Amino acid sequence: MLSLDTIVAPATPPGEGGVGIVRLSGPRAVDFLGTTFRGNTTITRMESHRLYYGKLFNSDEERVDEVLAVIMRAPRSYTGEDVVEIHCHGGTQILRSVLDLFLKAGARMAGPGEFTQRAFLNGRLDLAQAEAVIGVIKARSERASRVALDQLDGHLSQKIYKFSEQLKQSLALLEAHIDFPDDEVGALDLPGLLAPLRKISLQVDTLVGSFDVGRVLREGVNVLILGRPNVGKSSLMNAILGESRAIVNEIAGTTRDTLEEQLVLAGFPVRLVDAAGVRDTDDPVEQEGVRRAREKAAVADLVLMVVDGSCPLTGQDILALELCRPDNTLVVVNKSDQAQNCDLERLVGFPCRVSVSAKYSLGLDDLSEAILGLLKGGAASSEGEEGVVVTERRHRDALLLTKAALKELLASAEDSAPLECLAMDLREALSALGLITGETTPDEILDQIFSQFCVGK
Amino acid sequence: MAENYDIIVVGAGHAGCEAALAAARMGCQALLLTLNLDAVAQMSCNPAIGGLAKGHLVREIDALGGEMARNIDATGIQFRVLNTKKGPAVRASRAQADRDLYRARMKQVVEAQEGLDLKQGQVISLVVEGEGVAGVETRDGLRFLAPTVILTTGTFMRGLIHVGLSHYPGGRAGEPPSEGLSDQLRTLGFDVGRLKTGTPPRLDAATIDFSVLEEQPGDPVPKPFSADTLGLDRPQVPCHITYTNERTHEVIRGGLDRSPLYSGVIEGVGPRYCPSIEDKVVRFPEKDHHQIFLEPEGLTSGEVYPNGVSTSLPVDVQLAYLRTMKGLERVEIMRPGYAIEYDYVDPIQLKPSLETKLLRGLYHAGQINGTSGYEEAAGQGLLAGINAVLQVKGREPVVIGRDQGYLGVLVDDLVNLGTKEPYRMFTSRAEYRLLLREDNADQRLSPLGREVGLLTDERWEKFSKKLVDLERGNERLRTKRISPGNHEALDRLGLQGLKNGASLEELLRRPEIGIGDLDFLDAELASFSQEVRSELETEIKYAGYIRRQQEQVERFRRLESLEIPEGFDYDTVSGFSAEVREKLKRVAPRTLGQAGRIPGVTPAAVAILTVFLRR
Numbered sequence A: 001m002l003s004l005d006t007i008v009a010p011a012t013p014p015g016e017g018g019v020g021i022v023r024l025s026g027p028r029a030v031d032f033l034g035t036t037f038r039g040n041t042t043i044t045r046m047e048s049h050r051l052y053y054g055k056l057f058n059s060d061e062e063r064v065d066e067v068l069a070v071i072m073r074a075p076r077s078y079t080g081e082d083v084v085e086i087h088c089h090g091g092t093q094i095l096r097s098v099l100d101l102f103l104k105a106g107a108r109m110a111g112p113g114e115f116t117q118r119a120f121l122n123g124r125l126d127l128a129q130a131e132a133v134i135g136v137i138k139a140r141s142e143r144a145s146r147v148a149l150d151q152l153d154g155h156l157s158q159k160i161y162k163f164s165e166q167l168k169q170s171l172a173l174l175e176a177h178i179d180f181p182d183d184e185v186g187a188l189d190l191p192g193l194l195a196p197l198r199k200i201s202l203q204v205d206t207l208v209g210s211f212d213v214g215r216v217l218r219e220g221v222n223v224l225i226l227g228r229p230n231v232g233k234s235s236l237m238n239a240i241l242g243e244s245r246a247i248v249n250e251i252a253g254t255t256r257d258t259l260e261e262q263l264v265l266a267g268f269p270v271r272l273v274d275a276a277g278v279r280d281t282d283d284p285v286e287q288e289g290v291r292r293a294r295e296k297a298a299v300a301d302l303v304l305m306v307v308d309g310s311c312p313l314t315g316q317d318i319l320a321l322e323l324c325r326p327d328n329t330l331v332v333v334n335k336s337d338q339a340q341n342c343d344l345e346r347l348v349g350f351p352c353r354v355s356v357s358a359k360y361s362l363g364l365d366d367l368s369e370a371i372l373g374l375l376k377g378g379a380a381s382s383e384g385e386e387g388v389v390v391t392e393r394r395h396r397d398a399l400l401l402t403k404a405a406l407k408e409l410l411a412s413a414e415d416s417a418p419l420e421c422l423a424m425d426l427r428e429a430l431s432a433l434g435l436i437t438g439e440t441t442p443d444e445i446l447d448q449i450f451s452q453f454c455v456g457k
Numbered sequence B: 001m002a003e004n005y006d007i008i009v010v011g012a013g014h015a016g017c018e019a020a021l022a023a024a025r026m027g028c029q030a031l032l033l034t035l036n037l038d039a040v041a042q043m044s045c046n047p048a049i050g051g052l053a054k055g056h057l058v059r060e061i062d063a064l065g066g067e068m069a070r071n072i073d074a075t076g077i078q079f080r081v082l083n084t085k086k087g088p089a090v091r092a093s094r095a096q097a098d099r100d101l102y103r104a105r106m107k108q109v110v111e112a113q114e115g116l117d118l119k120q121g122q123v124i125s126l127v128v129e130g131e132g133v134a135g136v137e138t139r140d141g142l143r144f145l146a147p148t149v150i151l152t153t154g155t156f157m158r159g160l161i162h163v164g165l166s167h168y169p170g171g172r173a174g175e176p177p178s179e180g181l182s183d184q185l186r187t188l189g190f191d192v193g194r195l196k197t198g199t200p201p202r203l204d205a206a207t208i209d210f211s212v213l214e215e216q217p218g219d220p221v222p223k224p225f226s227a228d229t230l231g232l233d234r235p236q237v238p239c240h241i242t243y244t245n246e247r248t249h250e251v252i253r254g255g256l257d258r259s260p261l262y263s264g265v266i267e268g269v270g271p272r273y274c275p276s277i278e279d280k281v282v283r284f285p286e287k288d289h290h291q292i293f294l295e296p297e298g299l300t301s302g303e304v305y306p307n308g309v310s311t312s313l314p315v316d317v318q319l320a321y322l323r324t325m326k327g328l329e330r331v332e333i334m335r336p337g338y339a340i341e342y343d344y345v346d347p348i349q350l351k352p353s354l355e356t357k358l359l360r361g362l363y364h365a366g367q368i369n370g371t372s373g374y375e376e377a378a379g380q381g382l383l384a385g386i387n388a389v390l391q392v393k394g395r396e397p398v399v400i401g402r403d404q405g406y407l408g409v410l411v412d413d414l415v416n417l418g419t420k421e422p423y424r425m426f427t428s429r430a431e432y433r434l435l436l437r438e439d440n441a442d443q444r445l446s447p448l449g450r451e452v453g454l455l456t457d458e459r460w461e462k463f464s465k466k467l468v469d470l471e472r473g474n475e476r477l478r479t480k481r482i483s484p485g486n487h488e489a490l491d492r493l494g495l496q497g498l499k500n501g502a503s504l505e506e507l508l509r510r511p512e513i514g515i516g517d518l519d520f521l522d523a524e525l526a527s528f529s530q531e532v533r534s535e536l537e538t539e540i541k542y543a544g545y546i547r548r549q550q551e552q553v554e555r556f557r558r559l560e561s562l563e564i565p566e567g568f569d570y571d572t573v574s575g576f577s578a579e580v581r582e583k584l585k586r587v588a589p590r591t592l593g594q595a596g597r598i599p600g601v602t603p604a605a606v607a608i609l610t611v612f613l614r615r
Ligand SMILES: Cc1cc2nc3c(=O)[nH]c(=O)nc-3n(C[C@H](O)[C@H](O)[C@H](O)COP(=O)(O)OP(=O)(O)OC[C@H]3O[C@@H](n4cnc5c(N)ncnc54)[C@H](O)[C@@H]3O)c2cc1C
Pocket: A457, B010, B011, B012, B013, B014, B015, B016, B033, B034, B035, B036, B039, B040, B041, B042, B043, B044, B045, B046, B121, B122, B123, B124, B152, B153, B154, B155, B156, B157, B171, B172, B178, B179, B181, B197, B198, B199, B274, B310, B338, B339, B340, B365, B366, B367, B368, B371, B372, B373, B374, B377, B378, B424
């Protein structure tokens, strides 16, 4: 975890772009540049944060590329360590050889998010920023990346700072009335003091509620395709995949008993889990199959329950249906290209339905719309105000602690507890928020008191 | 030929007296040197001891075996408990002192103390030998040697007094400054800075019309500070209250061009919590009046201390604005108010024992550390005295935790944060405030006072009896029950509806029932002292909060128990930013907990440090 070694990684995505950047960070970053770079200025005389032109050579004195190099000396760099960036030609091949050059020299390939981690460890980022950067790295869809960026430029931080400002303000007021006599600070208006805290308590609640949306954005929505054998599950999966132009990643399903695909559906990163690959073991009629299907349905964010529109429901259909919850189940009536002969009226309690023909890719727009509707109606609607959502469990936990302390505070006030007890609750709330924003020192509270009240003899 | 001592204390102010007394009482040969023997324990400013958070400090000093509480009990002329309408943890005692009596009694105690010599003399330099201090030299050419020296020079080092635009060297009104010492300290590598404080004019009581002013009496039953005090028999006198008004403020604004504060003559940083009246008027123009307490300086003194109008305006402006106030229309000033700038040494250069990091055996205590207030000074003096003795005896120093006392909070803040402006104690500085009450100061600190040898047998017995009574009282409250059939008792308590009976403890948890209401139910409970009874009540009524606070303390102690070895090399830790490294090196924290309290040391840095310490 400690930056004893020097790491290297491409800072631009690989591809045939014009310029590629390779970044080094760590105590030997400048050394490594020294052994490979020849320019008009020698390394020792290069100023921090200035670009220098030169050429890179490997240990056999062969020229690797013509480059621009910049040294950013600690602590004024992104990671807080010595950082070197090499701007080279952008081709994959060149990037690869530049990387190799430094790996050979003794640098280590950076792990995902390791630059950020170092930045954080060296105090260059606050926790919320660091986590958001990691969020950006991991974001797998447009939507998730928007939330991650919001957090980075501090929407979440801003919101939480706002809370913490208000808590500080209230605490200062409270402490002023504890540490100074009434003739200097006036009588305490307790209801007036509590009102904004009540409001914050509700807002914190909303933010905590947004956490599930956050998780969805981070990890993707878990969508399960369920149904009896031969009802058209795999064709539905293929149809959906065919529609989606943004296949992000394919996890080989051959060795597993489920097939998973990741895609972006209606703006959400979706993990589509198909029961098709499970063969008959996933058949709800079989005991084992029922158990497994139930497990999957329980963790799914959304279940696409496929039935055959061309024939009446069977006992197996009903068995499968029993595994579903109405609020997150979309009944997909397949085979709309054939004559419809299904007794859908038996599906009481499952009002969300959509007709499709997986075979001919009909009704897929309706399907995505219905999926979006369900996702938004569920998790997405609990997004915090201004679209701020909490995506990190740690943030959520801190907010939960804050909420609990505020609840204690309001209860204490209800019981007419003395001011120092209220202050204790409020300090707890503040220090819980401090897990995200950093601590508040007693001096800051005193500063506020002195700036607001004419106190002292 | 030089005289030899174990401990030399420089300055017989509030810090110095405690330090010297503790040293001698713990069995060392001590010398107390001071500029002027007629000003031992002089109250430079307000003739009062205690107040919010300060009262707590005085009780802690008493619990450890210090002198301040006994001294004010013996010379106090008005006792009051403040914040009675607020909670039990922030109730605080305050007393007006008879300034002359306070000083005289402390001098007598010092003189009578075996093993302690009191001498007049100005120390102009320290005797340094190798990496340690070895003694002091006075202006009269005398040399005194000791392996430990405690500097408690207050506001005297290069003191500069300002009244209006004129200024002159002085350590306090009417007294010379201390020259030379701070220059030597600077040369030795200490960070010497400049602070400022001020005091109001003293008024002639005969020229004040008290008949038109609101009177503020002391408490009907005055409560002493010290557990040793059996009774307070001195007559109690009232204070009086008057107010500034728009005219007062006008006069003050009119004189600002001759204020050393607003014309830039004063460089030192002043205390924000003790603003001068001109500061209040400038910074809070919307306030149309300020309350002023007229406090008697003593039973026989003809001087009055107007609390709330500290000032460094020219004397003619002082007089003019005073005369705008009700009751002061014909007032005369006996001593003008003034501001004083003085040298202090940044306490970040101290260990938690108050020994300096630079010079072995040298301790700093009191205002020299950038604090202000008699109580803050006395507490530090006591602690420095104790630790100097322990050093002489080759024992480990005493460090009081933030969870153990305001004294612990004070010293921890000083050594971690340093001071940039005069530091005064507030209850809000203590994170475990509910545990740091006046009523349990002895439970928190007397065992320590006993261990170092400052508590007498008699006092220890008294304390032990209190513990027994508390235990017994708790047991009575838990076991004694009142049955639902006891209608008479229930009627008396206004609890007619009680179905299942209840223990006295359960009854006491009800907000409307105080421990006094239960007296008729249990004779033994009623027989305990008022002090024990009120503590029982507090511990039960706020049990939930107290328990939570104790849990916080547990967590705090865990980090506090992770020690950082002395001389730990922060340069070997590569994950730190230069800034964090510099701060850690400067403070050289003793524990991981302390490291985390240094401003600018991030949680990430503490995490890194943890990793390194674990290896
Ligand atoms: C004008 C003024 C206004 C103040 N206003 C406030 C206020 O508003 N609120 C507040 O809380 N506190 C105030 N104080 C501070 C309060 O008086 C001090 O905090 C407290 O007295 C400090 O105690 P001490 O023991 O550190 O030093 P002091 O009480 O100042 O005692 C220092 C002693 O050291 C002696 N000494 C100094 N140098 C030498 C030397 N070289 N050799 C021998 N002896 C030496 C002096 O003679 C003196 O006896 C004020 C002080 C002054 C002077």
